[in-house]
Each structure stands twice: as C-alpha cells, then as structure tokens.
Amino acid sequence: MILMNDFKAEPLELREAMLEAAKRVVESGWFVLGKEVSAFEQQWALTCGLKYGVGVGNGMDAIEIGLRALGVGPGDEVITTPMTAFATVLAIIRAGATPVLADIEPQTALLSLESASRCVTSRTKAVVLVHLYGQIRAMDLWKAFCANYEIALIEDCAQAHLASLGGKTAGSFGVMGAYSFYPTKNLGAMGDAGMIVTNVEKLAERASQLRNYGQSVRYQHPELGLNSRLDEMQAAILAERLKWxxxxxxxxxxxxxxxxxxxxxxxxxxxxxxxxxxxxxxxxxxxxxxxxxxxxxxxxxxxxxxxxxxxxxxxxxxxxxxxxxxxxxxxxxxxxxxxxxxxxxxxxxxxxxxxxxxxxxxxxxxx
Ligand SMILES: Cc1ncc(COP(=O)(O)O)c(C=O)c1O
CATH class of the missing domain: 3.90.1150.10 (Aspartate Aminotransferase, domain 1)
Incomplete structure (x- = not known):
C-alpha cells in the first residue's frame, strides 16, 4: 500500500538523531519549558524570519492563545474559512470570539477575499487566514484588506512550514502565525506541539503568560490562562527534524x-x-x-x-x-x-x- 505518510521509512540517520535527542532530555532531568524549548522557539522563529516564538501544546492552542493575547474575545467576530481543520474554528470559539465563515476560491480552496469582504461588520476584529494544503498566496491583498478594515491578520500555518511568498515565510505577514507540529505536519513532533511566532514583543510575552495558567512570575496570576506548555522531549525531537x-x-x-x-x-x-x-x-x-x-x-x-x-x-x-x-x-x-x-x-x-x-x-x- 502507498501510504499518505510513512514515518517508518524515514532515514536511519534521522531516527538515530531523534533517539540521541530523547536520551539527552531523559538525562537532563528537566521535562517542561526548559532549554530545549527555548532553543527550538528561537530556531523556529528565526526560520520564519521573526523575533519571538512561544511554544505551546498544539496548533489549536496557538490560535486560541494568539487571539486572546491580541485581546480578541467575547463580542468580537473573526472571519475564517469553512474549508479547514475543525481546530481553526474551535480555537476562535474557545477564545470566546465568534467565527464568521467566508467562502473559498474554487481553484485553490483558499479563503476568498471577495467573500470575506461581505462578512465584515463593525465587530470584526481579525481574519484567521489558513495557508491550506501548504499554499500561500495573495498576501499583499490580505494585508491591505486587514489594514483597510483595521483588523488583525492571523495566519494559521499548521499546513505551511517553510511556505513563502516574495522571500517572506508563512507567519510573518500578519501580526502572528500559529503553527502546529502534529506528527503528520511537514514538521511534526512525536506527539502534540505548536508555536506562536511574532515580531511583537508584548504579544509574545502575553502568550507566554497565557500558556502557563496566566502566570507572570512564579505563583502570580494576573489573568486566567490555560495549561498549554511545550515539553522538552517534543522540542528536542523537533530540533532534529528541522534539520531535515x-x-x-x-x-x-x-x-x-x-x-x-x-x-x-x-x-x-x-x-x-x-x-x-x-x-x-x-x-x-x-x-x-x-x-x-x-x-x-x-x-x-x-x-x-x-x-x-x-x-x-x-x-x-x-x-x-x-x-x-x-x-x-x-x-x-x-x-x-x-x-x-x-x-x-x-x-x-x-x-x-x-x-x-x-x-x-x-x-x-x-x-
Ligand atoms: C489548518 C489547521 N489548523 C489548525 C490545526 C490544529 O493543530 P493541532 O492538531 O496541533 O491542534 C490543524 C491540524 O490539524 C490544521 O490542519
């Protein structure tokens, strides 16, 4: 059978490097939000041409936390596509906002700008643009659209690792990009993992706080967050897989x-x-x-x-x-x-x- 994914057929060299990385984590005695996570956050942000990476539990949380960090929530509308993983829309709902669905372009299955413009109201605060199937198109038009309506452009990059347009990488066009590293993604972990990438320091700080119960410094919780921390094992595995x-x-x-x-x-x-x-x-x-x-x-x-x-x-x-x-x-x-x-x-x-x-x-x- 020719499979949709075949991890068992991956190069032995990669497998051995991942086993070494796992050993390094086991022997470090530190398993959540440590050196491996910080190193991979920096590496992935750099790969995307951005300053900050905030590792989170999965791609859905990256969207939810990103929206919350931006202050998008109850009473706000977020335009997105009905042709996406359920997680895109569920993340918007979990952030407390209201998804509004625009149609797609038939030749690409990407969100239609024309349809999105029919969905804008005074309550629209953001567009979650999905780079579906790994495609990235018309970003100048989307940036202009969002600037015109004064709404945030958030990129759902779960399917678009390394996708680029005019030399700019997915996640670097809007205010933030949300990545999933689910095992079957182009860059996948050995479990769930995700990341927010951005150039906005305040957004990165707030996202770091939100992923860890809303904790600012140890045992201080200025707001209610969630538990969506990236673990050392996934970060170490991802760093090895990134080399390939x-x-x-x-x-x-x-x-x-x-x-x-x-x-x-x-x-x-x-x-x-x-x-x-x-x-x-x-x-x-x-x-x-x-x-x-x-x-x-x-x-x-x-x-x-x-x-x-x-x-x-x-x-x-x-x-x-x-x-x-x-x-x-x-x-x-x-x-x-x-x-x-x-x-x-x-x-x-x-x-x-x-x-x-x-x-x-x-x-x-x-x-
Ligand atoms: C377009 C899209 N957005 C979001 C997600 C959610 O990512 P995760 O499964 O890591 O939560 C996925 C993954 O299925 C996806 O394909």
Missing part, C-alpha cells in the same frame, strides 16, 4: 511536479499551480473529481491510500450550523468538500510510488 525539513520539502515539491506533469485524466483536476515552485510546500496534494468516491475506491483497489481534506465543511458540523456566513452562501466550500481528494505526497515516496499513483489516477475511467 528543507530536504523533505524539496522532495514534496518533486512529487507535486511529477503529479502536475503526469496526471492526465479528463475526470480529474489538480488545484491551481503556485506562481513559483518555491512557495508551496505541498503538505497535501489535492485533486478534484466529480465522481470522487469512485476514484478513491479505484485508488484503494490499486493499493493507494487517499484522504479527504475536508469532507464536511465547518458550517455543516453540528455545533457550527448557526454560525454567520457569507450572505451569498458557501457554495464553493460545499462543492470542494464533495469533490476533493488528497493523494499521497510525502518525502519518503520513491519514484516508483509516484509513477504508480499517476498511472492509477490516469487509468480511472469515471463512474
């Missing part, structure tokens, strides 16, 4: 290039090409097909695993049915949910794997 991230990202791009060149089936459409190869990091390679379920079954029969990101848009999830959304509807999101399919696209794929996926997609005859 560029190589792994390059391989993802090679897989994607081969798919763009090789997939030729009138039933199948690839999402829009990025403007330049260096921008997109292909966390996921997504195609669309009107008879998606039949295609998925055809690929399964050809020993190819696929997933759907995402089969149920947020506004159709039970607790989110009453969320306000674009008055013109969320038709593109609904259509994408019915037709999208994620093909295997990971650094451990061999040339034979890639060729097998292309051949299987091309041999699909439709319903």
């Amino acid at each position: 991230l560029s190589v792994f990202t390059e391989r993802r791009r090679q897989v994607a290039t081969a798919y763009f060149d090789g997939i030729k089936n009138p039933n199948v459409t690839c999402l829009a090409l990025p403007e330049s190869r260096s921008e997109h990091v292909y966390h996921l390679f997504v195609i669309t097909c009107p008879c998606r379920d039949a295609l998925q079954e055809h690929l399964r029969q050809n020993q190819i695993q696929t997933f759907i990101h995402y089969p149920v848009p947020i506004h159709i999830q039970e607790p989110c049915r009453n969320l306000r959304h674009d008055p013109l509807g969320l038709v593109n999101s609904e259509h994408h949910a019915d037709t999208c399919l994620s093909l295997p696209c990971h650094p451990q794929m061999s040339d034979e794997d890639i060729a097998a996926v292309i051949a299987a997609v091309n041999s699909f005859q439709g319903k």
